[in-house]
Amino acid sequence: MTIVSIFNNKGGEGKSTVTVGLAEFLAGNRDRKVLVIDLDAQASSSCALLGNRIIRQATEEGKTSAELMAKLRSSRKPIDDVEPFICWRAGTETRGSSLGELAVMVPDGPRMFEMEEAMNWKKDTQLMLSRLKPALETFDFVLVDLPANVKKSSTFCINGLAMSDFILIPTRPSRISLEGLPLTFDTIRYVQDLNTNGRPAILGLMSNATDKRFQQYKSNFPSVLKYSKAGDLPPVFAHHWPPMPALETATDERRDFETLKERFGSAYDYARKVTREFEKRCLEFEQQKPARPIRKTIWQTLGLK
Ligand SMILES: Nc1ncnc2c1ncn2[C@@H]1O[C@H](COP(=O)(O)OP(=O)(O)OP(=O)(O)O)[C@@H](O)[C@H]1O
Ligand SMILES: [Mg+2]
16 A cells, blocks of 8 residues: 655645546556545545535535544544545446546545644644554555645644655646745655654656646756756656646546546546556655655755745
8 A cells, every 4th residue: 555645835736636637547547446535625636536515425424534533633543444434436337448436535624624723733743644544554545635835734734744655746847836846845854854764755746737848848847857867856757747628627526427538538648657657656666765855955056946
């Protein structure tokens, strides 16, 4: 079982879209058992995978990450079962690229905020790591969709990051997007220091909404690739996602998809390739020691801070 947070502290970089794409392809194309934990009160990925009606019903029944946290806080040892807190999205039987079954844990914004006020942001940082992670062993992959603007006091998100083995950072190749990276790395470093074992390691930067012919890419991304190659920045995924209408609508609430080809249209091959690379990198990373920390001066070198 591998837990990966999809995280970028800047908004709109594609965290939820990438979470949905990876979840669908890991389940449908790779036959993996996948759980998506949505820690963003906006519920974008839950909405894309389950729809609003099921989210409302789950919230009424207390099948949410907020209620799970209440349980983790009150129990002294790891919980046995996450089943009471998850919703299942059934797979399809259509021939070809059928959808796989997916488990989703939805957020409950108001209850999360209420609980965050009551929690101790300095002490309650590893409840998910110590009391939830053992119960997730039945899954091959757990993907955690995080919101933007995560702070030290965002206790739910810090918990999600702290229990993760790896972090995947989707970023657009524009200047304004890359300028958000230092803060993203600072947040990750904060969590690595809490854990003291170098985890979560940064699996890589994934270039989203990227067209290599565009000026934004040409003027900004080569230096990122150069420093990444030298080991001064995390690895950059060889595969990317282009800007595409099929990806723009991937997090829309539409419930009648039968196949991955229908759902991802012309983006099918891009999403499939990124998923393969994601799996391969997870496997490689599991056998590696955490990489060296990113040196602070890299941002000055890149002219980003
Ligand atoms: N490759 C892409 N091509 C076209 N549109 C995209 C692509 N990736 C993301 N988008 C669109 O960009 C917007 C932001 O994407 P998304 O919601 O996945 O980002 P996010 O990082 O999860 O945002 P937030 O910080 O608000 O949670 C959405 O409208 C999404 O449909
Ligand atoms: Mg999102």
